[in-house]
Amino acid sequence: MIDNTLSRRVFNVINIVFFLLYCLICLVPIIHIFSVSLSSSASVSAGRVSLLPVDFTLKSYDYVLKKDEFWKALSISVIRVIIGVVVNMLMTILAAFPLSKTTKEFKAKNFFVWFFVFTLLFSGGMIPTYMIVRYTGLLDSIWALVLPGAVPVFNVILLMNFFRAVPKELEESAFIDGAGYFRIMWQIFLPVSLPALATLTVFTMVSHWNSWFDGMIYMNDARNYPLQTYLQAILVSPNTKLMTKAQAELLRLISDRTLKAAQVFIAAIPILLVYPFLQRYFVSGLTLGSVKG
Amino acid sequence: MNSIKTSSRFKREWPLYAMISVPALLVLIYYYGPMFGVVMAFQKFEPALGFLRSKFVGLGNFERLFKLPDIWEVVRNTLFIASMKIIVETIAAILVAILLNEIQRKKFKRTVQTIIYAPYFLSWVILGGIFRDILAADGLVNNLLTAVGMESYNFLGQPKTFPWVLILTETWQLTGFNAIVYLAAIANIDPNLYEAAAIDGAGRLKQTWYVTIPGMSSYIVVMLILNLGYILNAGLDQILMLYSSVVYSTGDVIDTWVYRAGLQNAQYSLASAVGLLRSIVSLIMVAGSYYIAYKKFDYRVF
Numbered sequence: 131m132i133d134n135t136l137s138r139r140v141f142n143v144i145n146i147v148f149f150l151l152y153c154l155i156c157l158v159p160i161i162h163i164f165s166v167s168l169s170s171s172a173s174v175s176a177g178r179v180s181l182l183p184v185d186f187t188l189k190s191y192d193y194v195l196k197k198d199e200f201w202k203a204l205s206i207s208v209i210r211v212i213i214g215v216v217v218n219m220l221m222t223i224l225a226a227f228p229l230s231k232t233t234k235e236f237k238a239k240n241f242f243v244w245f246f247v248f249t250l251l252f253s254g255g256m257i258p259t260y261m262i263v264r265y266t267g268l269l270d271s272i273w274a275l276v277l278p279g280a281v282p283v284f285n286v287i288l289l290m291n292f293f294r295a296v297p298k299e300l301e302e303s304a305f306i307d308g309a310g311y312f313r314i315m316w317q318i319f320l321p322v323s324l325p326a327l328a329t330l331t332v333f334t335m336v337s338h339w340n341s342w343f344d345g346m347i348y349m350n351d352a353r354n355y356p357l358q359t360y361l362q363a364i365l366v367s368p369n370t371k372l373m374t375k376a377q378a379e380l381l382r383l384i385s386d387r388t389l390k391a392a393q394v395f396i397a398a399i400p401i402l403l404v405y406p407f408l409q410r411y412f413v414s415g416l417t418l419g420s421v422k423g
Numbered sequence: 424m425n426s427i428k429t430s431s432r433f434k435r436e437w438p439l440y441a442m443i444s445v446p447a448l449l450v451l452i453y454y455y456g457p458m459f460g461v462v463m464a465f466q467k468f469e470p471a472l473g474f475l476r477s478k479f480v481g482l483g484n485f486e487r488l489f490k491l492p493d494i495w496e497v498v499r500n501t502l503f504i505a506s507m508k509i510i511v512e513t514i515a516a517i518l519v520a521i522l523l524n525e526i527q528r529k530k531f532k533r534t535v536q537t538i539i540y541a542p543y544f545l546s547w548v549i550l551g552g553i554f555r556d557i558l559a560a561d562g563l564v565n566n567l568l569t570a571v572g573m574e575s576y577n578f579l580g581q582p583k584t585f586p587w588v589l590i591l592t593e594t595w596q597l598t599g600f601n602a603i604v605y606l607a608a609i610a611n612i613d614p615n616l617y618e619a620a621a622i623d624g625a626g627r628l629k630q631t632w633y634v635t636i637p638g639m640s641s642y643i644v645v646m647l648i649l650n651l652g653y654i655l656n657a658g659l660d661q662i663l664m665l666y667s668s669v670v671y672s673t674g675d676v677i678d679t680w681v682y683r684a685g686l687q688n689a690q691y692s693l694a695s696a697v698g699l700l701r702s703i704v705s706l707i708m709v710a711g712s713y714y715i716a717y718k719k720f721d722y723r724v725f
Contacts, residue, residue, distance in 0.1 A: 153538045177566045225446040228439040252706045254457025255698025257685040262456040278453045281446045311438035340546035358548045365552045394552035
């Protein structure tokens with residue numbers, strides 16, 4: 131619709147200004163924290179840092195990157211993302227494929243659909259779940275961050291819907307050629323589902339990287355914290371005097387606040403890196419469920 | 424059914440059972456295990472004794488629970504924060520979707536979308552770290568306030584306004600992403616309707632009011648109904664990052680209470696009793712809301 135009245139043009143300008151402001155509101159907090167992390171603590175506490183670093187220094191990053199605990203937490207996060215994504219995707223595929231069959235092909239299908247879906251409706255709650263994790267011996271192990279959520283039921287439903295849309299003829303001709311279900315899944319369903327699998331993989335990566343609550347409750351020893359949990363513990367703890375007199379010069383450059391800012395920013399980097407991929411895929415990820423009429 | 428038929432059926436179907444057995448076993452342990460574990464809400468639970476040997480106390484934990492002075496406050500906080508989040512976030516997302524749809528420059532639109540969707544993907548540890556910094560006494564926001572001559576404000580320490588800090592920061596995080604659904608709804612509206620309205624002399628504003636919004640209404644209602652299912656979920660991650668004991672009176676919710684009682688103070692049975700009540704109410708709300716969405720709007724997940 132082409133519409134060139136004066137009121138329309140005025141509206142367009144206001145609308146663009148509105149979105150510029152909105153973008154600014156989204157970006158400023160992130161840019162600000164980045165600037166704080168790159169400024170000297172003296173200028174930060176004097177309130178001189180807003181959008182650009184003042185008295186530029188990399189000392190905060192220098193300090194953070196020399197901490198063993200930081201690297202330990204980072205390595206746990208990386209391992210967690212790798213194992214977590216592999217397990218999640220494997221479980222999603224193994225559950226979604228049988229569930230995408232008809233009851234004629236898979237007699238127990240309806241039972242299993244409800245078996246999985248019911249977990250979306252009801253849960254035992256935080257404390258009984260904690261106890262089960264404890265009794266299965268996972269506390270303080272990386273598996274505590276992987277196994278309790280090993281089967282992402284929502285993703286299973288999504289992939290199940292996707293598998294259902296695969297043309298039946300492909301499967302039938304493979305059957306005639308003597309292929310079993312494992313081969314059909316591997317050679318027909320997975321290749322045609324690559325876009326869906328890619329979407330789920332990226333989302334699973336993000337959710338594993340971002341998770342922290344499970345790390346906090348399942349790890350008694352802070353040395354087993356993944357990065358986000360480690361960071362959470364630092365952020366909510368009251369400010370500490372972390373330096374000795376010998377480091378007085380350092381104190382002028384870094385403080386609790388600049389160090390926190392640096393670590394927050396580092397933890398956000400992987401998300402910012404995969405964001406272009408996420409953006410490409412997330413709209414397709416939202417097609418779960420649909421409204422008609 | 425004769426045995427040959429059965430055995431040939433099994434011969435074909437066994438790989439499906441083999442596949443599903445692994446995820447089903449994990450679901451059995453880590454989802455159904457805790458459901459069985461809710462017996463601890465009726466026990467004087469001791470971890471060393473486990474679910475089977477802890478002493479059974481009937482409804483004792485629930486009686487204790489309802490005598491706790493702060494429990495109703497916690498329920499009220501949860502309902503207030505969660506319902507306000509639903510209302511404010513829904514309105515914001517609809518508004519942004521409508522305005523976004525009016526942008527004609529494709530490139531500008533895409534850039535805006537890229538930026539406003541981004542906060543959705545950052546964890547509340549990161550966002551909490553950011554907000555704790557910029558809302559602090561010497562943070563960016565208060566520096567701005569004092570610069571324009573206003574008094575600085577203790578955003579994270581005032582019980583009166585703390586829920587609104589939660590509501591607005593989450594709205595900040597989710598609005599862009601939430602708008603995607605409504606953008607899709609607008610895209611589905613029949614363009615002929617706009618032309619008909621224009622012929623009838625309706626301007627843009629009237630077209631929005633009489634065509635766009637009614638066209639989105641089924642999406643809006645479905646989203647509201649589905650959100651209603653999560654009314655007891657006020658946002659554990661966010662609140663744990665932003666609250667402190669000063670604002671418990673308005674910021675403490677069921678999930679944070681359960682976490683503190685159960686995992687920090689080892690009141691296992693009491694906390695799991697609260698958790699059980701929460702799960703039951705959620706079950707009713709979620710099942711009910713999906714049922715309504717399915718019956719009235721033909722919405723289905725699978």
